[in-house]
Amino acid sequence: MGHVGDYLFDALRNASEKGVVVGMTSQCIWGRLNMNVYDQGRDLLSLGVLSLDDMLAETAFVKLRWVLAQTTDPAEAKKLLMKNVANELLNRTVYGKIGC
Amino acid sequence: MTVDYKKVGLKSGLEIHQQLNTKEKLFCSCEPELFKDDPEFTFLRILRPTQSELGQVDSAALFEFQKGTSVLYEATNKTACLVEMDEEPPHGLNSEAVEISLITALMMKMKPVDEIHVMRKTVIDGSNTTGFQRTSVVALNGAIEIKGKKVGIQQISLEEDAARKTGTKGQVINYRIDRLGIPLIEVTTAPDIFTPQEAQETALAIGTILRATRRVRRGLGTIRQDLNVSIRDGALIEIKGVQELDLVAQIVENEVLRQLKLLEIRDELKKRGVTEQDIKDDFVDVTSVFKQTSCKVIANAITQNKIVLAVKLPCFDGLLKKELAPGMRLGAEMAGMARFWGRVGGIFHTDEMPAYGVTVEELNRLGKLLEKQPQDAVVFVADTPENAKDALNAVICRARIALQGVPEETRAANIDGTTKYMRPRPGAARMYPETDVPPIQITKEYVNELCNRLPELPEQLMKRLKAEYGLNQKLTKQIVNSEYIDLFETLARQTKVSATVIAVAFTETLTALKREGVNVDAISDDQFTQLFKLIGSGKAVKESIPDVLTWLAKHEDEPAEKALKSLGLGMLTQKELEKIIDEVLDKNSEFIEVRGQGAFGALMGMVMKKTRGRAKAQVVNKVLKQKLEHHEA
Incomplete structure (x- = not known):
């Protein structure tokens, strides 16, 4: 289902506000995040x-690198x-x- | 028997369920389609009762669990994903379905809610893998007008459809989960309906509005009506699953009759002086009476080491066979409850005896064992001791209720307009929030935007169709009320066939074919489109429509062109047509000599009959005219 501890909330908020793309994936190879x-x-x-649904963590990482080569606009x-x-x-x- | 519905205090309300024509299901992205072939995979589940948040165990769930029921779900990968299997939480509410339900609500002048909250409604028959059905109120308090009278629309809800039952084998029930999750709207009227006719007209009017959205599914089972019926001194009865609109009035009529007769039986029992204490659960094992019986059901049961258990119903003689409404009797009501609570196939009672191979001699011995007096009735069942006992307990329970009148219950509609006992009415507290789906806000801006693009109301639609396609009043009304209104317009625009021909095909022709037993629901939109394109391009004639549709109904997914071929309805070549005309002329040369050109009409009829829809009337007309002149010369 996807969690991180409360202590990370401030950091995540800061990152998000600064335009850093933050997504969440799961370690499970089958199924999806909800x-x-x-x-x-x-x-x-x-x-x-962002909820990255059924994307694998490694795939998401590579994809984000590719995405940032296409655009630097966070949205x-x-x-x-x-x-x-x-x-x-x-x-x-x-x-x-x-x-x- | 004519009933003064005002005098008996008839009150009725409707719940209409209509599947929406969305691209995806309500809580996932599966295709909302049913599959016909074998399932690609199955899985078995057992329903287990658990304590609710309030520490209560659902008694109905416990009951099913004790029966040892398990459910085998059938699925294909295309029509089901992990959401239907309840292996994955639901995705967000389908926004297309939300939009269609809001549009419907606005067309009925309802007030949309500010926020749509999804709820869970406990369902324990296995038709939902989760054990509940997800439902959400979308709008409240509207009204429609039926012949000048206002009928309140209390509520529109958006729900997920349940899995469909495909069979039962012993303790295992089979369900297909293709239908599970198809978006459904439920329109609930106020109990403002006071006659059976009004009930039918209201159902028709709501159906017409739903179709006017142009975004609902059509075909058998895509619209289902539930009826709530009560009369003064009677009880509120919920009748589930009326699939044919034409049956609504008849079912309400029958229900009023049933309740009136049950009240008569109550009075008769009072007159006979029966009290609740007189009806005792003194069950007697009468297996010995039937050791040599020629009744197959009982004999079979005894060879399986089952028993025959009997109970006396004092002063009930003659009442079990009393007809409540056409095809419905108190004995059948008892049997329905015995089936539900006792898991038996049915019951026997003395009112219907001697029958089923049970002899007078056996009945006499049975009567003696139970000390039956002439005014008493005896009910007996053949099953395992446990089932037989539960069944007779249900019979006794029903007999005691007969002293009070009409029991509140949920009944199921049969296809002949009768109803049968289904289950007790569920308690009110079976809804709780679905916390896995976030609520959706309905903003004023969104509602205003929808208001600006509402589809035509049925009356506007009728006006436009008359003007645009030149249809007459009767045909316009029929096509607006038909499920095929959408397809009609598409074809009237796309093909060169006259709109009247298409409208007649979708109304009168289909109705006639349905009456003949043709499964017209099996004909797909594609097949209709192909047929009218063939007619439009002159490759088929309109006279062939009934035959082609009959063929298509039996051959799913086959092209219309193939229907023409195998029916021998392909168009005649000029040569073939000339040959037929020559034959007719030769056969009738004397007639032609007498009548000259005056024979034309009769000859034309003969030729058309011979060509059986394989030639256009205009062409026949032209060729025949030429040939006739030539013939004379």
């Missing part, structure tokens, strides 16, 4: 943290990061099938 289930996740959303970068490019970010997780 930040609406627990309070902590909702708080993070309100701090500007535009967030949009690009949340856009599916090569099936790395899908809106459905299907039983018994990974990735499609």
Whole structure:
């Protein structure tokens, strides 16, 4: 479901306000993040943290580097990061099938 | 029997459920489509009762658990993801579905809520993998007008549809989760309906408004009506799952009759002097009576080591077979409850005896064992001791209620307009918040924006259709009330076929075919489109429509062109047509000599009959005219 401790909230808020793109992923290789289930996740959303759904952490990291090479505008970068490019970010997780 | 509905105090309200035509499901991105073939995977679940936040255990859930029921869910990857499997929390509320429900609400002059909150409604029959159905109130307090009378619309809710049952094997129920999560709106009227006819007209009017949004699904099962019916001194009865609009009035009529007759039975029992204490749970094992029976059901049960258990209902003789409404009897009501609470296949009672292979001799011995007097009735069941006992307890319970009149209950509608016992009415407190889905704010700006682009209301639509397509009054009304209004307009614009021909096909022709038992719901939009394109381009004639549609209904996903071919309805070539005309002329040469040009009308009829929709009337007319002149010369 996605959590970090409260002690990180100030840092995340600062980063977000300064235009740093912050996204959250999970270590799980199957399934997706849902930040609406627990309070902590909702708080993070309100701090500007993006829910990166079913993107793998490593993929998200590489993708963000690619995104920042396309644009340096934070809003535009967030949009690009949340856009599916090569099936790395899908809106459905299907039983018994990974990735499609 | 004619009933003065005002005098009996009939009050009725409707709940109309309509599937929305969205691209995705309500809480995930799956396709809202049903699959026909075998499932790609299945999974088994067992419903377990747990304590609620208030420390209570749902008695109905406990009951199902004790029955040992499990559920086998069937799915395909296209129509279900982890959300339907309840392996993943729901995604956000589908904004397209929210928009359609708001539009519907505004068309009924309702007030949208400020914030949409999703709630969970406990459902324990296995039709939801979660054990609850998600629902949310979208708008309140509107009204529609039915023949000058105002009928209040209390509420519109946006809900997820449940899984559909595909069968039962012993203790395992099968459900397909393709339907689970399809967006549904529920329109609830106030109890402002006072006659069966009014109920039907209200249902029709709401259906027409829903279709006027142009964004609802069509076909069997995409719209379902629930009816609430009560009369003075009777009880509030909820009737679930009326799929045919035409049945609404009949079902309300039958329910009023049923309640009136139950009140008559109550008075009769009072006259006979029965009290609740007289109806005792003294169950007698009468298996010995049926050791040699020729009743197959009982004989089978006994070979499986089951027992026959009986109970006496004092002074009930003749009342169990008394007809409440066409096709409904008190005995059947008892059987319904026995099935639900006792898991039995059915019950036997002396009012229907001798029958089913049970002999008079057996009945006499049965009567003796139970000390039955002539005025008494006896009910018996053949099942395991536990089931038989539960079933008879249910029978006794129902018999005691008969002394008081009409029990509140939820009933299921049958396709013949009768209803049957389904389950007790659920308690009021079965809703609690769905905390996994954030609420959605409905801003004034959004509502104003929607107000500015509301679809045409049915009356406006009628005016425009008449003007734009030159349809007559009757046909316009029919097509506006039809599920095919959208497709009609598309085809009237896209093809060269006359709008009247298309409208007639979608109304009168389909109704006639339906009456003949053709499953017209199976015909897809694509198939309709192909057919009218063929007609528009002269490759088929309008006379072939009924035959082609009948064929298409039986051949899902097959193109209309194939229908023409296999029905031999492809257009005749000029040569083939000439040959047919020559034959007709030759056969009738004497007639032609007598009548000359005057024979034309009759000959035309004969040729058209022979071409059976494979030639255009204009072409036949032209060729025949030429040939006839030639023939004379």
